[in-house]
Structures are given as structure tokens and as C-alpha cells.
Amino acid sequence: MKTVKDTTLKTLLITGFDPFGGQNINPSWEAVSILPDIIGNCHIHKLQIPTEYERASNCILELASSLKPDVILSVGQAGGRKAVTPEVIGINLREASIPDNAGYQPLNEPVIENAREAYFSTVPIRDMVESIRARNLPAALSYSAGTFVCNDVLYTLLHTFHNTNTLVGFIHVPYLPEQVKNEEPSLMLNEIVDALTACIQTL
Numbered sequence: 001m002k003t004v005k006d007t008t009l010k011t012l013l014i015t016g017f018d019p020f021g022g023q024n025i026n027p028s029w030e031a032v033s034i035l036p037d038i039i040g041n042c043h044i045h046k047l048q049i050p051t052e053y054e055r056a057s058n059c060i061l062e063l064a065s066s067l068k069p070d071v072i073l074s075v076g077q078a079g080g081r082k083a084v085t086p087e088v089i090g091i092n093l094r095e096a097s098i099p100d101n102a103g104y105q106p107l108n109e110p111v112i113e114n115a116r117e118a119y120f121s122t123v124p125i126r127d128m129v130e131s132i133r134a135r136n137l138p139a140a141l142s143y144s145a146g147t148f149v150c151n152d153v154l155y156t157l158l159h160t161f162h163n164t165n166t167l168v169g170f171i172h173v174p175y176l177p178e179q180v181k182n183e184e185p186s187l188m189l190n191e192i193v194d195a196l197t198a199c200i201q202t203l
């Protein structure tokens with residue numbers, strides 16, 4: 001009997017944000033937008049989302065309802081970080097030090113009323129860190145996705161897909177060199193693309 005190779009691809013929905021906070025680019029979308037359509041076992045669907053509370057996750061949920069992805073990975077800018085950082089946890093808190101792109105600046109509000117305090121990410125974050133480092137690129141786990149729009153997306157998706165077959169994760173990436181002055185850390189676009197590719201290869 002012939003063995004039939006399983007060539008079924010997973011459906012990955014990966015998102016990047018539009019620029020915010022006075023920047024004119026966001027490395028997350030710059031990198032996500034140039035990923036190939038297939039990486040490893042995954043068929044990649046890309047979506048740019050607005051840096052706006054609520055609307056960012058709604059955009060993802062709307063596409064996810066028809067796409068039915070196996071995995072949703074969101075990518076965001078974390079200016080000042082020097083490594084690519086898969087996030088460990090999303091928390092049920094909105095607290096913004098700057099307004100989002102719709103001018104909304106919540107203080108001490110829940111992401112979702114009467115929902116639990118936090119959810120752990122469900123993608124293989126430790127494998128992702130190893131996979132990035134195997135390419136000689138800087139990686140570390142992050143234990144806080146903050147309380148701005150990135151955490152909002154992570155928490156909302158983890159809440160929505162809790163106990164389903166859809167895995168959810170978030171990866172923060174450093175600035176691009178053109179965004180920084182002085183000694184602030186950055187990574188080149190091709191390095192961020194390689195790091196994301198390494199993460200996707202663990203899926």
C-alpha cells in the first residue's frame with residue numbers, strides 16, 4: 001500500500017498594525033505584508049488592522065468568521081525592545097498613555113466586562129524563541145504585552161477562542177532602523193521577516 005503524504009496546510013491569519021503615536025510606519029505591518037503565501041505547514045492570510053481599541057480585534061474576528069483559521073498570530077511594534085518577543089499572556093485591562101488612532105484613551109477599564117483577569121497565549125511561544133535564536137536573531141519571551149491596543153487584541157482573541165481549536169498568539173517586534181535616533185535598539189526589516197518566519201515554522 002502506498003503511503004499518502006499529508007499535505008494539508010494549516011490556515012494562519014497573521015496581522016500587523018497601522019502606524020500610531022506619530023510614526024509613519026509600523027514594522028509589524030511592514031514585515032507581515034511581505035511574508036510569502038506559504039511558510040512551512042501554513043497557508044498565510046495577512047491583514048492590516050487599525051491601532052484602535054475594539055476595532056482592531058473586530059477586524060480580525062470578522063475575517064476569522066469566514067476564514068476559520070487554525071492559528072491567529074498578531075504582530076505589533078514594541079518601540080525600545082531589542083528582541084523579537086512572543087507574548088506569554090494577555091490581561092483584561094485597558095490603560096493608555098497615548099490616545100489610540102481614533103483618539104480614545106481609556107484608563108483602568110476592562111477589555112471585556114466580567115471576564116477573567118488573564119489568559120495565557122496558546123501558540124508554542126518557547127519553541128518560537130528557540131527557532132528565532134537558531135537564526136542568530138535576538139528573541140525573548142515577554143511577560144507583558146502592555147495595556148494598549150496590542151494587549152487588547154491578544155486578550156480579546158484569547159477570550160474568544162478559549163477552548164476552541166484556534167490557537168492565538170502575539171509577537172512584539174522592535175523598531176526599524178529608520179524609526180530610531182541615537183542609541184535606541186532596532187532590527188532590519190529582513191531580520192524581522194526572518195524572525196516571524198522562524199515563529200511560523202514552529203506551527
Ligand code: PCA
Nearest residue numbers: 017051076077148149150
Ligand atoms: N503596538 C502597540 C499598538 C499597535 C502596535 O503596533 C502596542 O504595543 O500596544
